Structure formats: structure tokens, C-alpha cells
Amino acid sequence: MQSFIFGKSSLGLPIPAFEFGRGSYHVLILGGVHGDETEGTTAAWGLFEKLQQSFDYKLKVTLVPMLNIDGVIHKTRQNARGVDLNRNMATRDWSPEIKGPRYQPGPHPNSEPETQALAQFVDQQKPQLIVSLHSWHPVLNVNGDCENEAKVLSQWTGYKVDTDIGYPTPGCLGTYAGLERQSPTITYEIERDQKTTEILKMHIPAILELFKHLEGKSK
Numbered sequence: 001m002q003s004f005i006f007g008k009s010s011l012g013l014p015i016p017a018f019e020f021g022r023g024s025y026h027v028l029i030l031g032g033v034h035g036d037e038t039e040g041t042t043a044a045w046g047l048f049e050k051l052q053q054s055f056d057y058k059l060k061v062t063l064v065p066m067l068n069i070d071g072v073i074h075k076t077r078q079n080a081r082g083v084d085l086n087r088n089m090a091t092r093d094w095s096p097e098i099k100g101p102r103y104q105p106g107p108h109p110n111s112e113p114e115t116q117a118l119a120q121f122v123d124q125q126k127p128q129l130i131v132s133l134h135s136w137h138p139v140l141n142v143n144g145d146c147e148n149e150a151k152v153l154s155q156w157t158g159y160k161v162d163t164d165i166g167y168p169t170p171g172c173l174g175t176y177a178g179l180e181r182q183s184p185t186i187t188y189e190i191e192r193d194q195k196t197t198e199i200l201k202m203h204i205p206a207i208l209e210l211f212k213h214l215e216g217k218s219k
Contacts, residue, residue, distance in 0.1 A: 001052060007117025009070045010080045015117065016065070020051050023059040025218035027211070028127040028183075030064050030118075033086050033134065033173070035071020035078075039190040039199055040133030046200045047207055057211045058218045062127070067114055077102050079112055086169070088115045089176035097170075105171050122177050129214065130177050130185040131207070135194075141165045141187040143178025150186050152213045156206035159189075 006017035031044025044065035051061065066072045070080035078084050083106040088094075090109035098104055110116055122130070129146060138159045140150040150161040165187065169175070178185035190203060 001055070006064050006067070006121065008113055009068070010083075010113055011070050013069050013073075015067060015069050015114065018048060018051075018063045018065075020055045020061045020063070021057055021059050023057070023215075023218035025058075025129075025214055026060045026062070026125060026127040027214065028062045028064070028121070028125075028130045029207070030067050030130065030132040030173075032064075032066035032068050032072045033132055034084070035066075035068045035074065035076050037077070037135040037192075038072075038075075039135035039192065039194055040188070041066060041072055042196055042199050043133050043190060043203045043207075046204050050204055050208070058215045059211055060218075061211070062121075062125070067118060078104060079114055081106075081112065083112050085112060085114050085118075086173060087171040088112050089171045089173055090115075090119060091171050091175040091180060093175060094171040109171060118173070119176070122181060122183055126181075127177075127183050128217070130173070130183050131210075132173055132185060132187050133203075134187060134189050135192045136189040138191045139165070139189045141174065141189065142184070143174030143187070144182075144184030146178070146184035146186055149184070149210060149213065152210045153186070153188065153206045156209055157202055 002019045006015040032041040087105040094109040174185045177183040
């Protein structure tokens with residue numbers, strides 16, 4: 001395992017990241033995009049603990065447990081400047097329209113240091129798959145060619161695989177990486193208020209099973 005600084009937050013805090021393995025197939029796992037969705041952050045750190053103990057997969061995995069570290073600390077959806085990072089990506093459908101205070105897209109696309117770091121990583125590293133851990137109604141929302149990968153997760157969790165989250169999400173990562181670039185993205189919505197023990201019992205094995213499935217694509 002190697003640790004590195006993924007970027008810095010709007011308050012100047014370092015965003016920790018961890019890299020495991022050296023395979024040709026690169027998976028990016030994100031947690032804490034929305035700081036108040038603690039279930040996703042819990043799953044990300046649970047995965048970190050598991051991978052730190054043992055990593056035997058023929059893959060390269062980059063794990064960023066708290067992309068929105070300021071939001072995680074303050075338990076807010078948005079970053080410290082009040083911007084929803086998952087509405088701030090520089091997508092073709094980005095909109096300045098504010099649907100509500102929780103969905104502030106920022107003054108312009110890619111205005112936030114957190115989204116700048118994420119966009120730079122995606123554009124330079126070109127991960128073959130992104131899994132972004134959130135919490136809401138249980139669903140695996142796919143953008144790009146990753147339905148088979150989502151089905152592996154679905155077999156363990158029972159979650160529905162869907163190409164439509166059910167409402168507009170201009171400026172989101174799924175569009176930026178999964179539809180407008182070659183990094184298919186699964187937005188993994190863990191059931192809101194699921195207990196920590198249940199999160200670790202259900203979702204960590206599911207993600208590890210996904211890694212086994214992906215090994216066949218790595219050289």
C-alpha cells in the first residue's frame with residue numbers, strides 16, 4: 001500500500017488517498033463525496049481496513065475515503081464553501097440553476113479544489129472503473145459500460161441496477177467520467193441509516209467479490 005495526498009479541500013485540508021496493487025486494470029473507489037452520507041464513508045474506511053490487512057488481487061485500486069473531507073468533518077452534504085461536489089463537475093450539462101441549498105452547483109463548473117483534484121485524477125489516470133459510495137435508497141446507478149460489474153454487486157446486496165437515478169443530476173461524476181469519458185461509473189447508494197455492522201457485513205464482501213470479477217480484465 002502507498003498513501004498519497006489526492007488534493008486539498010477548500011479549507012486547505014489534505015485529502016488522503018491509498019493505492020493498492022499494480023495490475024493494469026485500475027479501479028477508483030470514492031467515499032465522502034457528500035459529507036453527511038456517513039454510510040458511504042463508513043464503507044470506504046471498512047474497505048481500507050480490509051485491504052490493508054491483505055491485498056491479493058491482480059488490480060490497481062485507488063481508495064479515497066473522504067473526498068469531501070470538510071463536509072465529513074462538519075457532517076454537511078456540501079464542502080466548506082457550500083458547494084455540492086456532485087453538481088460541480090465540468091460536464092456538458094452543468095447548470096448554474098440552484099435546485100435547493102443542498103444542491104448548490106458552485107459559481108462555475110470545476111470551481112472547487114476537491115472537484116479539480118478529482119477531474120485531474122480521472123483525466124490523467126483514466127481508471128477503467130469508478131465506484132462512488134453514497135447513501136440514499138438502495139440502488140446501483142450505472143453510467144457507461146459497467147452493468148455487468150454492477151450486477152456482481154447486486155448479487156451480494158440485492159440492490160437494483162439502474163441507468164437512471166430518477167432525477168436530473170447536472171454536473172455529476174457519473175456524467176463526467178462515465179458518459180463523457182472512458183471511466184464507467186457506479187454510484188453505489190447504500191441504504192440510508194444502515195447500521196455500521198450491517199454496512200461492513202454486506203458491502204465490503206460485495207466490493208471484494210467485484211475485485212475478483214475484475215481480475216480477469218487485468219494483465
